Amino acid sequence: DGGITQSPKYLFRKEGQNVTLSCEQNLNHDAMYWYRQDPGQGLRLIYYSQIVNDFQKGDIAEGYSVSREKKESFPLTVTSAQKNPTAFYLCASSIFPGFAQETQYFGPGTRLLVL
């Protein structure tokens, strides 16, 4: 079964702690994305990557970091600099970056809570 997996489903962060959210896809997609969703809000882009070893900041990158060492993996680290990390985090991928027909496929999400 092809798809996108995110782990863990729930994650708890203590003050001053960095946490890493996992995203893996076996769809052979080139592009991967991280979004954040807050209650009553749309999805806001944190980071995206169009190719291995390359990534760009989205609209709300401050306090986050990513890496793209493998095509199928795009982990997101929420650093202690992110002062309001409580949110639902969604990872997505798409076949062809840079084309208008950019249907993105989403993982099931990770809910991050601050202790």
Add this chain to the structure above:
Amino acid sequence: DQQVKQNSPSLSVQEGRISILNCDYTNSMFDYFLWYKKYPAEGPTFLISISSIKDKNEDGRFTVFLNKSAKHLSLHIVPSQPGDSAVYFCAASGRNSGGSNYKLTFGKGTLLTVNP
């Protein structure tokens, strides 16, 4: 500045009737539009899309209409079913201000409730 707007946070319709979800955009560089459906605690799933060169796209019970001059699109669901109850996000794709990269810009979503 919100470039994709869904002004109705919620919509309630009776089973069997038509559901109409609306979306407005401000960026004239957007050239592809998508609708996603999202259940609670799950990732969004792609529903239907439309290119800016068309004004209508139909897929089963779902039809998306695009009015470029008004910068407005709508999603029609006919007939509505209780299983359609979910949050619907409108999204637009186009070149960003920096150059050649495409990315999706999402609206805030509309919660559709279909009552049996």
